[in-house]
Amino acid sequence: MTIQNRPHLIFDGNCEAALQLYQGYFGGDIYLLRAQDTPMSDEFPPDKKSIIMFASLTGGKMDITAGEMSPIEGFKQGNDVMSFLSFTDSKEIRECYDHLKDGGEELDPLKEAFWGDQFGVVKDRYGKIWMLTLPTEKQ
Numbered sequence: 300m301t302i303q304n305r306p307h308l309i310f311d312g313n314c315e316a317a318l319q320l321y322q323g324y325f326g327g328d329i330y331l332l333r334a335q336d337t338p339m340s341d342e343f344p345p346d347k348k349s350i351i352m353f354a355s356l357t358g359g360k361m362d363i364t365a366g367e368m369s370p371i372e373g374f375k376q377g378n379d380v381m382s383f384l385s386f387t388d389s390k391e392i393r394e395c396y397d398h399l400k401d402g403g404e405e406l407d408p409l410k411e412a413f414w415g416d417q418f419g420v421v422k423d424r425y426g427k428i429w430m431l432t433l434p435t436e437k438q
Contacts, residue, residue: 353368
């Protein structure tokens, strides 16, 4: 079993421009998912519907995920990088999630997300945020 780790970068309104910059060196394809294009669209005020909930730069020299959804305490320099772990096994994602959660805090329970993947977010006991996913095709 392999766990893939990539940086997840949080931006304060300039995610798309930043990914275009990174694409200039790393290459790859950009994918953007805006709040207005999700089943959660009605939960956002009109001025927030265009924020990028999830973005990725994949297929180049390095894969990066990103977004404009700030941590619960709000955006600030220093809390803008997280680890995004992608699993190939459902037992392994559960074990890792539970291990990181021990003494930490569950920010988003491990569950099937609206896009079909298993997904959860946990803050470990040292304050580091981990996003864990098991893509649908791996389940």
